[in-house]
Amino acid sequence: MGQLGGGTTDDRWEARAVSGEESFASLAVGASHACAVEEEDGRLFCWGQDRTDFGRGGDPVQASEPLPAAPGLTFTSIAVGDGHTCGVADTGTTWCWGTNMFGTLGSGRSNPQPVATPVRVVRRSDLP
Structure with a gap:
């Protein structure tokens, strides 16, 4: 599916650099x-297979190579799950973005419809 980020979908059994010129501070793998x-x-x-176009x-x-994701936002940390x-x-x-199965996006809704653009996670202080 391309989640190794080496520009191919081939299986690899040895370490390999992720394609591109970027230097990454942190990495999350789903x-x-x-x-x-x-x-x-x-x-x-982001790279690999994503049902919601990497928040775009x-x-x-x-994608078998890194693509810009979640335009307009800059991050300090990231987490990747199974579809979100x-x-x-x-x-x-x-x-968060992606599939919202069981409310995993933290948006206050548990609709399993995929969300293709980032939604802000609801804070406890935002709840009634």
């Missing part, structure tokens, strides 16, 4: 995709 926070400016890059609002994508991605932005807010 069942079908991976994401990394760019060291210099906090931009997010488009159709499902399969969440990250803490440099503003301290938390954002």
Whole structure:
């Protein structure tokens, strides 16, 4: 599915650098995709298979090299699950996108419909 980020979908049994010129500060790996926070400016890059276009609002994508993800946000940390991605932005807010099975996006809704753009995670203080 391309989640190794080496520009191919081939299986690899040895360590290999992720394609691209970016230098990553942190990396998160899920069942079908991976994401990394760019060291210099906090931009997010993702690769592998994603049903929600890596938070870019488009159709499902399969990428064997890092693609810019969640445009307009910069992150300090990121987590990847089975079909969803969440990250803490440099503003301290938390954002998620992907499948919302069992309410995994933290948006206050448990609708299993995929969410293709980042939604802010509801804080406890936001609840009635």
